[in-house]
Amino acid sequence: MNNLIDINNLSFSYNKSKVLEDINLSIKANDFLAIIGPNGGGKSTLLKLILGLVKPKSGNISSTYDKNRIGYVPQNTNLNLNFPITALEVVLMGHIGGKRPLFGYSKEELNCAKNSLEKVGMRKFLNSKIGSLSGGQRQRVFIARALCANPKIMLLDEPTASIDVKGQTEVYELLKELNKTMSIVVVSHDISVLLNYAKNVAHINKNLVYHTLDNVHKNVNSNDEHLCEVELLAALGNNPSCGCDHAH
Amino acid sequence: MIEALQYEFIQNALMAGILISIAAGIIGSLVIVNRITFLAGGIAHSSYGGIGIAIYFGIPVLLGATVFAVITAIIIAALTLNDKKRIDSIIGIMWATGMAIGIVFVDLTPGYNVDLMSYLFGSIIAVPTNDIWYMLGLDIVVVALVTFFYREFLAISYDSQFAQLRGINIKFFYTLLLILAALTVVAAIKVVGLILVIALLTIPTYLGEIFSNTLSRMMILSSIFATFFTIFGLSVSYMYDISSGASIILVAVLSLIVVKLFKK
Numbered sequence: 001m002n003n004l005i006d007i008n009n010l011s012f013s014y015n016k017s018k019v020l021e022d023i024n025l026s027i028k029a030n031d032f033l034a035i036i037g038p039n040g041g042g043k044s045t046l047l048k049l050i051l052g053l054v055k056p057k058s059g060n061i062s063s064t065y066d067k068n069r070i071g072y073v074p075q076n077t078n079l080n081l082n083f084p085i086t087a088l089e090v091v092l093m094g095h096i097g098g099k100r101p102l103f104g105y106s107k108e109e110l111n112c113a114k115n116s117l118e119k120v121g122m123r124k125f126l127n128s129k130i131g132s133l134s135g136g137q138r139q140r141v142f143i144a145r146a147l148c149a150n151p152k153i154m155l156l157d158e159p160t161a162s163i164d165v166k167g168q169t170e171v172y173e174l175l176k177e178l179n180k181t182m183s184i185v186v187v188s189h190d191i192s193v194l195l196n197y198a199k200n201v202a203h204i205n206k207n208l209v210y211h212t213l214d215n216v217h218k219n220v221n222s223n224d225e226h227l228c229e230v231e232l233l234a235a236l237g238n239n240p241s242c243g244c245d246h247a248h
Numbered sequence: 249m250i251e252a253l254q255y256e257f258i259q260n261a262l263m264a265g266i267l268i269s270i271a272a273g274i275i276g277s278l279v280i281v282n283r284i285t286f287l288a289g290g291i292a293h294s295s296y297g298g299i300g301i302a303i304y305f306g307i308p309v310l311l312g313a314t315v316f317a318v319i320t321a322i323i324i325a326a327l328t329l330n331d332k333k334r335i336d337s338i339i340g341i342m343w344a345t346g347m348a349i350g351i352v353f354v355d356l357t358p359g360y361n362v363d364l365m366s367y368l369f370g371s372i373i374a375v376p377t378n379d380i381w382y383m384l385g386l387d388i389v390v391v392a393l394v395t396f397f398y399r400e401f402l403a404i405s406y407d408s409q410f411a412q413l414r415g416i417n418i419k420f421f422y423t424l425l426l427i428l429a430a431l432t433v434v435a436a437i438k439v440v441g442l443i444l445v446i447a448l449l450t451i452p453t454y455l456g457e458i459f460s461n462t463l464s465r466m467m468i469l470s471s472i473f474a475t476f477f478t479i480f481g482l483s484v485s486y487m488y489d490i491s492s493g494a495s496i497i498l499v500a501v502l503s504l505i506v507v508k509l510f511k512k
Contacts, residue, residue: 051413053412053413068414068415072410072413074407074409083281083405084281084460084463084465084466085402085462086461089462089463093399093402093403093407093411103396104398127461128461129461
């Protein structure tokens, strides 16, 4: 079996309202999965369930390896820009708790953090205050932090929200590079950009509809260079056999 | 001015000012980056309940205030960890309740003649030697804990969800932070009074943050700024015979304005 994560009949609710219902999803090794869907559709909740930050109400999630080894890039890394912390210190947070030197950080941790920054092309900014970096640079630092867990799978929640187009491309190119050695799962709204990189797509709106990307391209009019997001959403939504009569 | 240094009460005042500045700089930095200033304010004011109780039962005021403030901190930590949305109401309630308890117990104390104003506005000129030891102990505890758990405090302050994911017990460290804040606030009441204590926690740290790209640097700079403000404020207070707490705060605010005007 080469599935890294298997989710079976998973349901979750906040108080009385059901957020996720009967979700089945497998994440394979070296997958590049895009998770899309409307706001409040349960995308971030699914990530939190996979990470073990919240517990499922029913169903189960089995992963073939330690939850600590999942790389995670949270949403809203643009908050708290005044915080006095350097890029290097942010990356150092990524080390798994438990083993630690008495004071500060060990030489291995420092080296690992510097290597992670190198991988994302941010090594020369290691002593920069996190708030002084651009959105795209900051996001790459957070990806470096996730790399510290030495992950086989990396989860990113809206990694390109409020980043300029150039920064978005940088982030996606980096993810494409990382995808050679690990699975990537991205929750995002930037559907048209994301589909240039993703291999599979899961549309979540309480329920989950799964597509391989070949299917998606069959379902929309692929003669157009620009994929219309309305058509895409219709094609990816709850009704996969959409007629796509929406005219450009 | 120099001849003032031979008086023991002036020596004590300076010593207290320097010692409390170290704790205020370090804990104040953590309070600021966690954005829990209002919370520290709630603990400071509710500790007046402990002062009232201590006066009524005739136990040392510092002890009463400390115990009361630590209990308040633990209650606030427990409540806010469970229900973040109502945190402002909870703090408001604790704030007022603590002060009301203090006022009632002071009212009930027969022949009460303790100088209430000295708790509200500070009386650094009347710091007994015992309080100096308390502050020294506090500094040692604060420096030791923050140095030892620096990476944990940094992680929970910057990104608590991620810290939790990496196996850090965020509830423990959040509660520990509030307890340290409570201890610092109680010690600082002597110097600037409980009404002004928040200024000592926030102004030097606000300044420190401007010049820092790491939390540790912010802590060190804040402690230095706080020390400067207390010593300078004390001198002003001695020369013009005005309240020490208010002098210290006004020196700090003026410095802040000057820096803000000339920086950028």
